[in-house]
Amino acid sequence: QQPVQSPQAVILREGEDAVINCSSSKALYSVHWYRQKHGEAPVFLMILLKGGEQKGHDKISASFNEKKQQSSLYLTASQLSYSGTYFCGTDSLSGGYNKLIFGAGTRLAVHP
C-alpha cells in the first residue's frame, strides 16, 4: 500500500536538477509532496489532484499520471535550501477509509 519512491537518496551540486518519483499500486485521488528538514516538521510543497488541478508553490513543479498511478517532483536549479527528505503521500480508498499514505522518503543533499 505504501507508495514507492525513487531514488532513495540524491546528492547534487547547487544549480543541478533532480527528479523524484512516486508510484502506487492503488488508484489515486491525489498525490501530495512534502519536504522535511532534519529536526523539523514536514512542510507542504504541492498537491496534484485527479483531473489535473494542482496546488502548490510556484517554484516547485510536479506531474501526476493518473493512469499509471505515478507522480514526479521536479527540482530545477537546486539551492542549498532544497536539502531535506522529500515524501510523497498518496490519497486512496482502503477498507472504507480515505487514507493519506506516505512513501519512505527520498533524501536530497545539495552541496555548494
Added chain:
Amino acid sequence: KAGVTQTPRYLIKTRGQQVTLSCSPISGHRSVSWYQQTPGQGLQFLFEYFSETQRNKGNFPGRFSGRQFSNSRSEMNVSTLELGDSALYLCASSLGGWDEQFFGPGTRLTVL
C-alpha cells in the same frame, strides 16, 4: 497566524503505561490528522478527525485512539505502551479533507 502546537514536546514513559498527547490546530482549521514517524517506517497515518468525528483511520491497533473537541483541538491516547511505540508523533491541521496540511513540531515519545 499561530501555527500548529503540540504538547508536550518530549515524553518518557515505561511499558504498560498510557499517554495522552495534545494538538492545537491553526485557527479555523477543522481537520486534524495524526502521524507516527519512526526511522524505519517513515510517516504512518494514524487517524483523521473532522468536526469532532473520526473520519479516516490507518492500520494501528485499538490501543491508539483519539478525539477532537468542539474547538478543533485534538488529543491522541495510547494505552498499554510498548517499546515499539517510541516515535515522533506529529499532528497536522488543514481546512478540510486532504488539503494542504500544516504540521506541528511533534511530540517525541520514548517508551522504556
